[in-house]
Structures are given as structure tokens and as C-alpha cells.
Amino acid sequence: MLYRYKIIIEYDGTPFLGFQKQKGSHLLTIQGSIEEALLRCVNQPIKIEGAGRTDSGVHALGQVIHFDLPNYWDSFKLSQAIQFHLKNMHNGNIFIRIINVQQVNSEFHARFSAISRSYIYKIINNRYPPALDRNRAWHVIKPLNMNHMEEGANHLIGTHDFTSFRDSECQAKTPIRMLHFFNFNQNEDIITVHISAKSFLHHQVRIMMGTLVAVGKGDITPNDVLSILNKKNRCIAGVTAPPQGLYFKEVVYN
Amino acid sequence: MLYRYKIIIEYDGTPFLGFQKQKGSHLLTIQGSIEEALLRCVNQPIKIEGAGRTDSGVHALGQVIHFDLPNYWDSFKLSQAIQFHLKNMHNGNIFIRIINVQQVNSEFHARFSAISRSYIYKIINNRYPPALDRNRAWHVIKPLNMNHMEEGANHLIGTHDFTSFRDSECQAKTPIRMLHFFNFNQNEDIITVHISAKSFLHHQVRIMMGTLVAVGKGDITPNDVLSILNKKNRCIAGVTAPPQGLYFKEVVYN
Numbered sequence: 001m002l003y004r005y006k007i008i009i010e011y012d013g014t015p016f017l018g019f020q021k022q023k024g025s026h027l028l029t030i031q032g033s034i035e036e037a038l039l040r041c042v043n044q045p046i047k048i049e050g051a052g053r054t055d056s057g058v059h060a061l062g063q064v065i066h067f068d069l070p071n072y073w074d075s076f077k078l079s080q081a082i083q084f085h086l087k088n089m090h091n092g093n094i095f096i097r098i099i100n101v102q103q104v105n106s107e108f109h110a111r112f113s114a115i116s117r118s119y120i121y122k123i124i125n126n127r128y129p130p131a132l133d134r135n136r137a138w139h140v141i142k143p144l145n146m147n148h149m150e151e152g153a154n155h156l157i158g159t160h161d162f163t164s165f166r167d168s169e170c171q172a173k174t175p176i177r178m179l180h181f182f183n184f185n186q187n188e189d190i191i192t193v194h195i196s197a198k199s200f201l202h203h204q205v206r207i208m209m210g211t212l213v214a215v216g217k218g219d220i221t222p223n224d225v226l227s228i229l230n231k232k233n234r235c236i237a238g239v240t241a242p243p244q245g246l247y248f249k250e251v252v253y254n
Numbered sequence: 255m256l257y258r259y260k261i262i263i264e265y266d267g268t269p270f271l272g273f274q275k276q277k278g279s280h281l282l283t284i285q286g287s288i289e290e291a292l293l294r295c296v297n298q299p300i301k302i303e304g305a306g307r308t309d310s311g312v313h314a315l316g317q318v319i320h321f322d323l324p325n326y327w328d329s330f331k332l333s334q335a336i337q338f339h340l341k342n343m344h345n346g347n348i349f350i351r352i353i354n355v356q357q358v359n360s361e362f363h364a365r366f367s368a369i370s371r372s373y374i375y376k377i378i379n380n381r382y383p384p385a386l387d388r389n390r391a392w393h394v395i396k397p398l399n400m401n402h403m404e405e406g407a408n409h410l411i412g413t414h415d416f417t418s419f420r421d422s423e424c425q426a427k428t429p430i431r432m433l434h435f436f437n438f439n440q441n442e443d444i445i446t447v448h449i450s451a452k453s454f455l456h457h458q459v460r461i462m463m464g465t466l467v468a469v470g471k472g473d474i475t476p477n478d479v480l481s482i483l484n485k486k487n488r489c490i491a492g493v494t495a496p497p498q499g500l501y502f503k504e505v506v507y508n
Contacts, residue, residue: 010384010385010386011385011386012386012388059386061386079381079382083383087383093388094383094385094388095385096385097383098382099382127333128337128351128352128353129337129348129351130264130348131264131265131348131349131350132264132266132313132315132390134266134347134348136386
């Protein structure tokens with residue numbers, strides 16, 4: 001019998017080459033680090049599954065993973081043990097934080113059981129680059145028109161073919177996705193955008209944000225977002241916004 | 255004739271050995287970095303004065319400095335030049351951010367003209383150490399009672415002899431200080447405390463926070479803060495809270 005565990009984690013994406021383990025390499029990844037920590041806990045290789053594969057430099061506030069252990073572990077003890085090994089492996093730094101550990105039934109799957117995912121994108125809109133948010137936000141110098149960005153974003157809400165907002169290497173079977181909402185928030189020079197969908201295409205959030213920032217700068221109009229969507233062509237959308245502004249916020253399950 | 259400039263800066267205190275330049279050493283300091291950047295701008299040594307001397311690891315959201323230049327510089331050009339050199343000196347990293355540059359009259363003094371200063375102290379109150387706030391907050395595991403902390407803090411508001419809350423190396427002539435307010439705010443596991451005074455003694459904010467956290471944990475009562483204050487003895491107050499939770503927020507001038 002196997003015991004399945006669901007874990008919620010926060011991480012600083014800066015030192016990592018993304019979530020996914022790189023085959024046969026020693027590059028620092030989230031998956032690689034947690035699998036190594038689990039190996040040190042139970043003395044045998046354990047494979048984990050994540051709700052989403054974040055890119056290099058992308059952070060997480062509430063990434064969810066699951067895995068199976070051959071023996072029962074008390075949740076709190078397990079969380080302490082994993083956190084202990086992660087800290088040791090990373091020279092005493094907390095790059096990955098265990099937020100919650102829960103034993104779940106074997107039908108739970110971090111990726112396939114999810115009914116919605118949300119991301120936060122953070123922009124510092126100021127002449128000067130941020131110090132405290134150095135690896136935590138996209139620095140945009142030109143003043144952004146938030147109303148225009150919201151107007152542009154409204155065209156993306158709902159079910160659409162998001163071919164224009166999908167990386168050329170995206171392997172999803174269909175480009176159709178359903179976007180629940182965009183929430184814009186501005187506090188002095190900090191703009192945060194909260195985005196929710198059932199699931200996202202590869203680089204979708206970052207390409208949408210690159211396009212909406214082009215709207216905010218006045219390079220394109222809010223209505224251009226609709227025509228970009230309709231043309232189903234990645235080349236006409238905006239740049240892929242940098243990873244350090246992106247936070248994998250939350251995964252919702254039934 | 256000399257031209258005086260006032261500059262507001264933000265910094266990540268993590269890589270620095272504090273604000274104050276260390277004599278004859280090559281340790282990284284805020285003052286040392288800015289003076290070096292100014293030397294590169296104007297080709298002669300310039301001495302700066304800061305509104306407050308933050309400790310090693312302490313951050314700033316709005317530290318204020320002033321200095322005199324032998325020639326007139328356009329404020330925007332000067333800010334760009336300083337930021338350029340700071341970034342170069344720090345291997346492309348933005349550890350110090352110029353927020354604002356303003357030419358001021360020669361009576362302005364960053365330290366002596368200040369009528370009030372405020373700090374923010376940030377605590378992560380959670381079983382698990384933070385990842386994204388790794389060098390940005392004090393991690394306190396034991397659940398804190400915010401009401402008790404506020405009750406304890408109320409005893410400190412107003413004009414008092416703060417001998418109990420002053421580092422043994424403090425060189426201020428008098429231990430009397432006037433505290434304007436404490437504002438407590440809690441958002442999930444993040445506690446932020448906003449503290450304002452005309453000026454502070456050495457380590458005063460950190461010793462007050464160490465003491466209030468002892469109240470929050472239940473190690474001492476809110477009323478004990480009053481007796482600690484009255485006893486004028488550093489040894490009976492709480493620990494000095496760690497520097498990474500402290501942010502020099504703002505300086506107010508007439």
C-alpha cells in the first residue's frame with residue numbers, strides 16, 4: 001500500500017532553473033530539490049507531480065505537488081523533515097517553503113484534479129529599477145494606463161482559442177482555454193494583476209502580460225488585443241513578460 | 255559656491271554592513287557605495303549625510319541623504335548618473351535605488367532638519383520559515399497575540415526615558431524620546447508594525463519589537479512593558495529583534 005501526500009509550497013524562483021527536473025543534469029530545480037529531500041527522508045527515490053510547471057525565475061506562493069510514500073508518515077513530521085533537508089541542501093537558505101502537508105486519497109492528482117489555477121503578475125512602474133523587489137517584479141519605466149490595460153484584458157476573459165498567446169514550444173493538445181478573470185490593482189508604483197483560469201498554455205500569462213503592457217504604454221490600443229486574439233498568430237502578440245514578475249498563486253480543487 | 259542635493263533612496267540591506275562607511279575598510283556599506291558613485295560622477299570625493307544610520311541587514315524604503323556638489327547638476331541627470339554607477343559597482347544588481355533627487359537650499363540637513371522618522375517591522379508568524387521573504391522579515395514560529403502586543407505598545411507611546419530600550423553602545427546624549435504611534439496590521443501570517451518618532455535611540459525599534467514579541471508569545475504580560483520602561487535597565491527588556499525585519503520607511507521635514 002502507498003500513502004499519497006499533497007503538499008503546498010512557496011518558493012523564490014530566482015536560484016532555480018524552473019520547476020521541472022532536467023534529465024541527467026545537476027541544475028537546481030524545484031522538482032529535483034524536493035525529490036532529493038524526499039530521498040533523504042525515506043531512503044528511496046520518490047517521484048513528485050506538480051500542479052503547474054513554472055519557468056526559470058518564476059515564483060510560487062501556493063504551488064501544489066503530490067507523491068506516494070511506501071510508509072505512513074505523520075503530516076507534521078513529514079513537513080518538518082522535508083523542510084530540514086531542503087534547508088540543508090540549499091546551504092541554510094530557505095528557497096522553498098513547505099506551507100502545508102496533508103495525506104490525501106489515491107485519487108487526488110495535483111495536476112489533473114485541479115479545477116482552477118491563479119497567477120499574480122507584479123510590475124514596478126517607475127523611472128528607477130526596484131531594489132527590494134529586484135528579482136520579484138517587472139520593471140517598466142514608461143507610465144502605464146491601467147484603464148486601457150483593463151479594457152484590453154476584458155477581451156481575453158471567457159473561452160477562446162489562445163494560439164496568439166501560446167509559446168511556439170507549447171505542447172498542449174488544444175489552444176482553447178477558459179479565462180475566469182483579470183483583477184488589476186495599483187498601489188503607488190506597484191501594479192499587481194491577478195489572473196485565474198482552469199489551466200493555462202505555455203507562457204500564456206507572460207505573453208498576455210507583455211501584450212497588456214504594450215496597451216498600457218500606448219503602443220497598441222485595447223481593441224488591438226481582440227484582433228490579436230482573432231488572428232491566432234503568436235508573432236503579432238506582445239513580448240513574453242519576464243519571469244521574475246510572475247507568481248503561481250493558488251490551485252483550487254473540488 | 256556649493257550646490258546641495260537631497261536624495262531619497264530605497265535599499266535591500268542584505269548585502270551591506272549597514273549604512274555607515276567603515277573606516278579604512280573595503281566592506282560594502284550604503285554610505286561607501288553612494289560616495290563611490292558620486293566620486294565617479296564628479297571626479298572628486300563627496301561626503302554624504304544620512305537621516306539615519308541603519309544597521310547591517312536593515313532595509314530602507316525611504317532613507318534620505320544630502321551632499322554638496324561643486325557644480326550644478328540637473329536633478330534627473332544626476333539621479334541617472336548615480337543609479338548607473340551604483341548598478342555597475344554592484345555587478346549589475348540594483349541593491350540601492352534612487353527614488354528622488356532634488357536640489358535644496360544649504361540649510362537643509364538630512365539628519366538635523368528631520369521632524370519625524372518612521373520604521374516598519376515585518377514578522378512572518380508561521381510554523382515554516384518564509385521563502386520569498388527570506389531576508390525581509392523576522393520568522394516567529396509561536397503564534398502571537400496581536401491584542402496583547404498592541405496593549406504593551408501603548409505603554410511606550412509618548413515621551414519617556416527609553417534607557418531600557420537602548421543599546422549599551424548608544425551614544426545619544428539623552429535617553430528621552432517621544433514616540434508618536436505604533437500601528438499594527440495583520441494579513442494572514444504577515445504582521446507589520448509601523449512606528450513613528452521624532453528620532454530613535456540606537457537599536458530602539460529592534461529592542462521594542464523584541465520585547466513586544468515576548469508579550470505576543472505570552473512570555474511576559476502587556477503591563478510588564480510599563481515596568482520594563484520604568485526600571486530603566488536594558489537587561490530586563492526583550493532581545494534585539496533581528497535586522498532583516500526592519501525597514502527605514504520615511505523621514506518627514508518641515
